[in-house]
Amino acid sequence: MTAAAVFAARTGASREKIRELVGKLSDYNLDRSVDEVREVYKYNETCQDTVPEAIIAFLESSDFEDAIRKAISLGGDSDTLACITGGIAEAFYGGVPASIATTVFDRLIPYLRQIVNQFDQLFMNGRYKTHY
Numbered sequence: 001m002t003a004a005a006v007f008a009a010r011t012g013a014s015r016e017k018i019r020e021l022v023g024k025l026s027d028y029n030l031d032r033s034v035d036e037v038r039e040v041y042k043y044n045e046t047c048q049d050t051v052p053e054a055i056i057a058f059l060e061s062s063d064f065e066d067a068i069r070k071a072i073s074l075g076g077d078s079d080t081l082a083c084i085t086g087g088i089a090e091a092f093y094g095g096v097p098a099s100i101a102t103t104v105f106d107r108l109i110p111y112l113r114q115i116v117n118q119f120d121q122l123f124m125n126g127r128y129k130t131h132y
Contacts, residue, residue, distance in 0.1 A: 037053050
């Protein structure tokens with residue numbers, strides 16, 4: 001479901017189209033708000049109890065950072081939630097904001113910077129090169 005949501009976001013689908021697509025391909029309940037999820041969400045590493053919550057965080061977001069903050073606010077398996085939400089948000093909002101990307105990149109050791117740059121060239125057409 002995550003790959004479908006990312007593909008739809010990357011190809012210009014609206015939030016509602018992404019919600020519809022994921023709904024057609026899964027039995028995920030996406031008709032909940034982040035506040036409703038937060039009240040009952042507990043740590044759970046299974047995709048059935050993490051992916052829908054991550055998608056809900058994205059669907060309610062206003063920008064990339066807001067998406068990540070909403071995902072983390074759910075608690076539980078917050079690093080996985082933020083990764084899933086962030087992947088969809090990056091595709092939907094057209095990238096990671098330069099201020100966030102630069103800060104994160106600056107914290108990486110040289111070897112990991114090299115890997116990020118290689119990935120960027122191979123799969124992102126150099127989109128992030130100017131940020132580093």
